Amino acid sequence: MSAPSGTAAPTPHGFTPRARFGLTLIAGGAVANIYYNQPLLALLVNEFGARAALWVPTASLIGYGLGILALVPLGDSLSRRSLIIGQTLGLALALLAAALSPNLAALAGASLVIGILASAAQQAVPFAAELAPDATRGRMVGQVMTGLLTGILLARTASGLVGAQYGWRAVFFAAAGIAVLMAGIAAATLPGAAQTRPLRYRALMLSILHLVRSQPALRRASVSQGLLFAGFNAFWATLALLVEAPPFNLTAAGAGLFGVIGVAGACVAPLSGRFADRHGPRPMVVIGALLVVAAFAVLWAGIWSLVAVGIGVLLIDIGLNAALIANQTRVYALVPSARGRINTVLFTVMFVFGAFGAFAGSQAFLIAGWSGVCTVGIALAAAGFLVSALERKGA
Template sequence: MSGGAQADTAGRHGFTPRARLGLTLIAGGAVANIYYNQPLLGLLVGEFGERAALWVPTASLVGYGLGILGLVPLGDTLSRRSLIIGQTLGLAVALLAAALSPNLACLALSSLVIGILASAAQQAVPFAAELAPDATRGSVVGQVMTGLLTGILLARTASGLVGAQYGWRAVFFAAAVVALGMTGIAAATLPKIPQTRPLRYRALMLSILHLVRSQPVLRRSSLSQGLLFASFNAFWATLALLVEAPPFNLTAAGAGMFGVIGVAGAFVAPLSGRFTDRRGPRPMVVAGALFVVAAFAVLWAGGAWSLIAVGLGVLLIDIGLNAALIANQTRVYALVPSARGRINTVLFTVMFVFGAFGAFAGSQAFLMAGWSGVCAVGILLAGAGFLVNVLEPRGA
């Protein structure tokens, strides 16, 4: 059976409301694990020293990138259901090890493994695309991405509340229990889809390069989404520096509450998916890029003196980024149905690279030119993402 036939069979027979809900919960629950440590850094520094603030979050994010690059492609040749079950079960063990860590080295190593296995979130998204019928693939991907994005946004809030009351180890113990729950959800809700085209790991990884060379739509979508994600990270890397200084003088907890506003942006994902199913992905990507440009215009005009302007900017950035992401995912998942895991790897690897650049550029701009510099960088990056789509060849 070909990869395309597998997808059709899955869409007709394997995709139930239970499977859709299961994938949504798994996507959000898995990705949350790489963000739990961020509100706990003060507690970790108090116990392990200042190096904990660098090594723990860095290890988890590096691990997640390695998981996207090294594990997600396996979904194209092995059972995604089995991979998700194995990764979430291993995640529970790694989280337990983190909770019991006697020193910083053990905690950093555990965080690296947590990040690698948390890439189960990126198995869930192409699995949803594989199971969904062609006519509703956008809305299905949108729903699962809502779970993933909500997990990112609420992980910090939940971790901060639990950590403040019960300590940082309690957060990891609770997360281990949640990971075991995800294993049970995966086993109970996800269909068994046989994979009949196994590839050796080396051939699988080399085929990623072939996809990049042979699929211009994948290159354009990855570039445009990477530029938008860079602008997003330029903003979030500097927001705390803005609002914790005069005239706002917010606490770190107050700065973190802007993430709750972003949850509203996450819920635009299903709407973006439905629009993409009806009108195609390009209009939604263009609209999403314009939302991000508009967000930085608002932030430039009023962000330095108005928290309302900052909150509106957060909302517009999240709506624009998420709308474009769902449309770009829907577009690239349709290119080669049997290679959705590898396509996902390309898209998110490019996003991570551009995101790191955006955070660096935003921080440097803030140091050199203040908040106006950050907004200028954001407009340039988001504007470039807009142009990638506007200048796209007709019919592409």
């Protein structure tokens, strides 16, 4: 059986600066919607009760995973430009529904739809890979990923500021307006592509299984990145437990400030993409994995030092994102006509491993404290390193 065929013809316009700018804004603006609710949880709990702290963020994250699985593959059969415009307009309606929610059930349902449609961010990344020339694909994907990662960081800050001043509903009203603006940006900046022989949805989804079976490089990239992401989530799921307890006694806001250090991880994305273009993606994956291992070694001293925690955050963000850009560069080159489905495989595996990592980190903290979290993190990151480092050269 041959590799799954795609249907999108190469765009005649190429990856112009305007298209790159549009995709970068869309990637960041779309993914931000699943994180707006996190700084608002105290406000939501005051209005809807304690269950809001569980159901609202969970619904948006589950929806995002469903969107990656169910909608992102459509980009290999339909126009990604049209999909992005349609998803962002639908996102605006879902955000309005959230802002007008009369009860928790309505808000949780709207949050689920918001997550599903926010997967437009994952349409933007393979679109960048499709438009970019082979020689600069890593750097171009890195630039769009910088927008996505920055959107995650800024979403929490902006939402917290607006929510504190004007209430949680104002955040969702403003986000709805931004979603409409994103649809306009997509229409104005993104090139179209001629479509031939669209695949039926069932065939499209079944071809994902064939990609997993037939592309060992995709399996290795997904597992190695998934293991690194598991370590990353083991850390972030337990960081607040460390810094909000003695001897540090930080507030939740103080703990959240460590996320600002993640800007460095976003800024390194184009640099790691450039390195992958010049030297191949595999060395960059290995370097990124080693940085994550080193991060947990430094974080071990976080029991006594907030400086060590800050350095560890810096290293883990840079390492994870450097490896991610390199792995994306590698897998997008495997089957150019199936980049949406390849993106689905990569990020679905990452989410599954990430959930395991958060669970393992929390259990390790309960059993062995912060040293247990660091042990789990080192083990996961080292396993991710070995998956790439021991790969046969030229495989």
